[in-house]
Amino acid sequence: MHLGYGIAGAAWATMVSQVVAAYMMIDALNKKGYNAFVISIPSFNELLSVLAIAGPVVVTLMSKVVFYSLLIYFATSMGTHTVAAHQVMLQIFAMCGVLGEPLSQTAQSFMPELIYGVNRSLPKARMLLKSLVTIGAALGLLLGIIATSVPCFFPNIFTPDIKVIHELHKVLLPCFLALAITPSTVSLEGTLLAGRDLRFISLSMSGCVAFGVLVLPLLSARGFGLAGCWFALVGFQWARFFLALQRLLSPNGILYSKDLTRFEAKKVRAS
Structure with a gap:
């Protein structure tokens, strides 16, 4: 920012960070005995095996991207002050929301052994899920309070513009409600991923996006403004x-x- 490269500089910095991160992961794999630099062409059966797992996950991720892009699209159509407030709250939401991801990772790490492993125990899996959801609920409330308190009491951290601050205050309640449930949600979805219920995840996420596609234009047309977009979230x-x-x-x-x-997942023999 201080070097004067603007948005192009931010894009280059992002690209460089991605390349460095990829190299570090490849190097870590090499140290574990894998040859990550070897390039091989997968067989058709291997591609089907990968797509069976990756396909639903890609649909899930793309569904989230589509919905958040729709939010930005409708917020942009409401004017400069509105989109500025939306960007501030969306960044706060994203920064706080990602703190719930360790719950999803925990579920994906420990649930497979309890569901499919040699020492399979569904009661223990249910107990673990209960703990994750409980922790997620407490974490969600904490994150919701933090995420809404800062723009509520210290809005000048983000902008001195009174109109933008006014728009910020309109979405504090929906931001809290959306954040409060996010950690618990990702723990549930992490459990579904661990249990390989991939088809349901992709279908449910697609349905949620379809809901957003239908609701967002209606809320925008009826004049609910930025608050309407966030209640859709x-x-x-x-x-x-x-x-x-x-x-x-x-x-x-x-x-x-x-x-x-x-x-x-179906076992596929490598040809």
């Missing part, structure tokens, strides 16, 4: 939570069903 987050919770508590879900063969 609240609906998106809570819909993800309830769908994942319902799936995991279902008698046919991965934490209760004794027949897990339908969730297992």
